[in-house]
Amino acid sequence: MLQANDIHFCIRNMPIVDQASVSLAPGELTVILGPNGAGKSTLFKILSGEIPCKYGNVAYNGSPITGFSPKNLALVRAVMPQHSYLSFPFKALEVVELGLLSGGNSFRQDLVEEVMTETHTWHLKDKLYGNLSGGEKQRVQLARVLTQIWDKKPFPRYLLLDEPTSSMDIALQHHVLKIIHKIKKRNIGVLAILHDLNLAANYADKVILLKKGRILYQGAVKDVMTATNLEKIFEHPIQVFSGSEDSPIIIQSIPFIQNHLETKLA
Ligand code: ADP
Ligand code: MG
Numbered sequence: 721m722l723q724a725n726d727i728h729f730c731i732r733n734m735p736i737v738d739q740a741s742v743s744l745a746p747g748e749l750t751v752i753l754g755p756n757g758a759g760k761s762t763l764f765k766i767l768s769g770e771i772p773c774k775y776g777n778v779a780y781n782g783s784p785i786t787g788f789s790p791k792n793l794a795l796v797r798a799v800m801p802q803h804s805y806l807s808f809p810f811k812a813l814e815v816v817e818l819g820l821l822s823g824g825n826s827f828r829q830d831l832v833e834e835v836m837t838e839t840h841t842w843h844l845k846d847k848l849y850g851n852l853s854g855g856e857k858q859r860v861q862l863a864r865v866l867t868q869i870w871d872k873k874p875f876p877r878y879l880l881l882d883e884p885t886s887s888m889d890i891a892l893q894h895h896v897l898k899i900i901h902k903i904k905k906r907n908i909g910v911l912a913i914l915h916d917l918n919l920a921a922n923y924a925d926k927v928i929l930l931k932k933g934r935i936l937y938q939g940a941v942k943d944v945m946t947a948t949n950l951e952k953i954f955e956h957p958i959q960v961f962s963g964s965e966d967s968p969i970i971i972q973s974i975p976f977i978q979n980h981l982e983t984k985l986a
Contacts, residue, residue: 721745721781722797722878722909727766728775729759729933736762738933740776744909746876749900751920752913754930755954760913761802761882763930767911768799768880781876794822796875798865802882802913804857806849812860813845819867835870838899839863840892854887862896872906879903881912885919897923917958921945921969929953945971 722744729737737759744750744767752760765771767778769785778785780796788796798819806815816832825831836842841859844852849860862884869877879900885893897919904910914920920927921941928938931953937944942962950958956973963969 721876722767722779722911723782724767724773724776724778726776727763727773727778729762729766729771729773735933737766740930740933740935742767742928742935742938744878744911745926746878746907746909747904748925749904749910749912749923750926750928751924752911752928752930753915753917753920753953758930759933760930762933764880764882764911764913765801768797769793770799770801780878791824794868795824795873795877797878797880798822798868800861800865800879800881800884802886804861810849811845812841812847812849812852812856815849815860816841816845816863816867819864823868823871825867825871831870832867835863835867839866840895855889855892858884858887859892859896862899866899866903869903869906869908875907877906877908879908879910881910883913883915886915893919917945917950917971917973918969921960921971922963941969945969 724740724742727737727740728735740763754760766773816836820828820832833842836845839859839862841863844856844860849857852860865879869879885896888896893916900910900912901923924941926939927941927944929936929944929949936953937949945960947958947960959972959974961970
């Protein structure tokens with residue numbers, strides 16, 4: 721379990737994350753949703769260990785994050801940040817190979833090729849990372865973190881993804897969520913910040929709705945992703961059509977041009 725209790729994070733006395741408690745179970749996809757500036761990335765950075773947690777505590781598999789060396793933390797969790805900058809002219813292949821180093825693996829061409837094939841990045845391997853499109857960069861970064869945790873281990877691990885599909889086309893977004901569905905079965909808990917409500921509703925096991933630094937709702941998709949909760953979080957009218965075994969959940973934001981909206985907003 722990745723467990724965080726009562727996390728507070730302030731900048732100049734302004735709470736950015738306020739009393740957040742989260743538990744991430746191996747084998748599950750937990751999605752964080754919330755408007756721009758809600759504090760999603762800040763909470764994510766505290767959970768990953770990028771920002772030290774001054775108030776509250778974070779523990780991986782029952783051990784406080786403060787007791788992990790960077791090397792041991794990299795064995796238990798892999799992190800794809802919202803923005804990744806590289807100061808060296810690495811090729812895409814070399815970026816993915818960094819995942820092998822972090823995961824404590826010896827050189828494994830077969831593993832890298834398997835993950836790059838799965839993420840549709842093998843054909844990009846000799847291209848300079850800096851020259852790739854936004855969506856290609858995201859796929860290469862995803863390949864890097866998957867490489868870090870691809871091989872099974874006898875303890876639960878965690879994959880943390882901050883907006884991993886934000887620059888991808890629709891088909892690739894679904895492809896990535898399918899990969900996540902597959903990887904979580906290797907005793908891995910996945911935490912993803914997403915903006916697409918439909919992706920979240922149809923692939924997540926648990927959802928966390930964050931607004932102004934506070935978790936307002938968290939739990940199973942059907943309990944949390946209601947029109948009322950989502951309208952409150954995003955301050956925009958939203959419709960939810962609940963799915964069945966054969967049909968997906970469909971969530972629509974309602975455009976302002978619709979006449980009936982005037983009544984709804986009145
Ligand atoms: P989200 O990922 O939900 O869009 P962030 O966690 O990135 O939001 O940011 C939450 C809020 O905290 C924003 O208003 C952002 O401007 C502010 N913030 C985050 N990091 C800093 C920082 N280092 N200095 C000042 N303000 C920050
Ligand atoms: Mg963010």
